[in-house]
Amino acid sequence: MATRRDELANAATDYALEHGLIGLSLRPLAEALGTSDRMLLYHFRDKDDLLATILSTTSERSVGSLRELPAARDLRHAVLDLWRAVTTGPQQRCQRLYVEAAALGLFGREPYATAVRASNADWVSGVAAHFRRVGLSPAAARQVTLVVDATFMGLQLDQPLDSAAVQRRAVRDLADAVAARWGGRDQSGSA
Amino acid sequence: MATRRDELANAATDYALEHGLIGLSLRPLAEALGTSDRMLLYHFRDKDDLLATILSTTSERSVGSLRELPAARDLRHAVLDLWRAVTTGPQQRCQRLYVEAAALGLFGREPYATAVRASNADWVSGVAAHFRRVGLSPAAARQVTLVVDATFMGLQLDQPLDSAAVQRRAVRDLADAVAARWGGRDQSGSA
DNA sequence: TCCTGGATGTAGCGAACGCTACACTGAACG
DNA sequence: CGTTCAGTGTAGCGTTCGCTACATCCAGGA
Numbered sequence: 001m002a003t004r005r006d007e008l009a010n011a012a013t014d015y016a017l018e019h020g021l022i023g024l025s026l027r028p029l030a031e032a033l034g035t036s037d038r039m040l041l042y043h044f045r046d047k048d049d050l051l052a053t054i055l056s057t058t059s060e061r062s063v064g065s066l067r068e069l070p071a072a073r074d075l076r077h078a079v080l081d082l083w084r085a086v087t088t089g090p091q092q093r094c095q096r097l098y099v100e101a102a103a104l105g106l107f108g109r110e111p112y113a114t115a116v117r118a119s120n121a122d123w124v125s126g127v128a129a130h131f132r133r134v135g136l137s138p139a140a141a142r143q144v145t146l147v148v149d150a151t152f153m154g155l156q157l158d159q160p161l162d163s164a165a166v167q168r169r170a171v172r173d174l175a176d177a178v179a180a181r182w183g184g185r186d187q188s189g190s191a
Numbered sequence: 192m193a194t195r196r197d198e199l200a201n202a203a204t205d206y207a208l209e210h211g212l213i214g215l216s217l218r219p220l221a222e223a224l225g226t227s228d229r230m231l232l233y234h235f236r237d238k239d240d241l242l243a244t245i246l247s248t249t250s251e252r253s254v255g256s257l258r259e260l261p262a263a264r265d266l267r268h269a270v271l272d273l274w275r276a277v278t279t280g281p282q283q284r285c286q287r288l289y290v291e292a293a294a295l296g297l298f299g300r301e302p303y304a305t306a307v308r309a310s311n312a313d314w315v316s317g318v319a320a321h322f323r324r325v326g327l328s329p330a331a332a333r334q335v336t337l338v339v340d341a342t343f344m345g346l347q348l349d350q351p352l353d354s355a356a357v358q359r360r361a362v363r364d365l366a367d368a369v370a371a372r373w374g375g376r377d378q379s380g381s382a
Numbered sequence: 383t384c385c386t387g388g389a390t391g392t393a394g395c396g397a398a399c400g401c402t403a404c405a406c407t408g409a410a411c412g
Numbered sequence: 413c414g415t416t417c418a419g420t421g422t423a424g425c426g427t428t429c430g431c432t433a434c435a436t437c438c439a440g441g442a
Contacts, residue, residue, distance in 0.1 A: 160304060
């Protein structure tokens with residue numbers, strides 16, 4: 001059974017996905033959740049603990065949704081599929097929150113820096129697995145992941161600035177470029 | 192002559208480049224600048240005005256440094272040169288601050304969203320001009336800019352997570368991929 | 383029945399925040 | 413000399429913040 005803490009963690013995560021992490025204040029959050037700040041601090045040691053829990057919950061959801069991605073026909077489609085996965089449905093907001101957390105971690109702020117570091121490893125290996133499914137070697141998959149993931153992050157940073165069509169165009173360009181560089185079928189990249 | 196306001200704007204920008212925007216509080220900032228919060232609010236209408244000024248100052252510095260970029264031999268080198276420009280010297284911190292501001296704008300927070308929107312146009316056209324100098328058509332330059340800029344943003348988001356060597360490798364991969372997609376002249380394999 | 387211990391509510395502390403009221407200085411100007 | 417005004421300092425307002433002290437409630441075991 002889901003403990004009260006888990007319920008609150010999930011609800012708080014939903015709230016954070018909507019409103020972001022930065023202005024997050026215990027009292028408005030608690031009110032939106034139908035409880036009190038007192039209860040949040042009872043179930044979570046302090047605000048940082050709550051934030052870390054939210055980020056870890058978000059990360060679990062993201063990586064979980066990765067596993068539901070079907071194998072793609074080739075590398076080009078793998079890139080396109082991944083973009084669609086991270087920009088549709090609830091996953092979109094998870095990515096946005098992750099980008100926000102990563103930006104907070106840029107200046108070493110805790111608990112963001114640690115939480116981002118923790119979730120990044122899982123995410124990267126999940127994405128790499130997705131690319132390995134089209135025949136890339138582990139090394140090549142890692143390289144593709146690094147480039148593609150960074151580009152996607154950057155595109156999501158610019159999401160309020162560009163139209164969706166412009167972004168789709170950029171993703172197609174990236175998919176073409178990546179396919180041209182790493183080939184559709186197995187090509188072990190040099191280390 | 193530089194007015195007192197300009198002096199404060201520059202000093203505040205330096206401080207923000209160091210400490211980030213998010214926790215930025217008037218009193219510690221003023222103390223670091225040898226003045227008082229009262230004075231900051233005298234020279235700048237309110238905190239948002241100060242923040243907008245900081246962001247616009249940062250943007251001017253970034254775009255200005257773009258203009259000093261010499262023309263590259265080919266598209267591949269144009270990508271590599273741009274990476275070096277945005278990751279060395281004081282420019283690195285400007286990028287980091289821009290990424291932070293863009294992340295804040297992700298959730299529509301003001302004045303970040305507006306300021307980022309304002310500076311993005313200048314930045315993108317500057318980068319596109321850099322790519323046009325290696326013979327790309329305006330349309331192609333715009334597409335390359337979109338992809339490369341997004342990737343660089345993403346890489347900078349991950350800067351605390353990856354080693355510099357790993358990031359350089361990703362940039363070389365991106366340069367190869369972009370050169371393969373849009374053709375430059377010279378495109379060789381990995382170094 | 384009493385006791386225990388997790389869960390919850392009320393109230394408030396101390397600190398930091400953005401911002402403002404107000405008095406003062408000193409140089410410029412007629 | 414008197415006025416003016418940009419610039420500065422002091423003090424504090426009102427609010428919100430994370431967090432805590434403390435009382436209460438309620439279900440389950442002895």
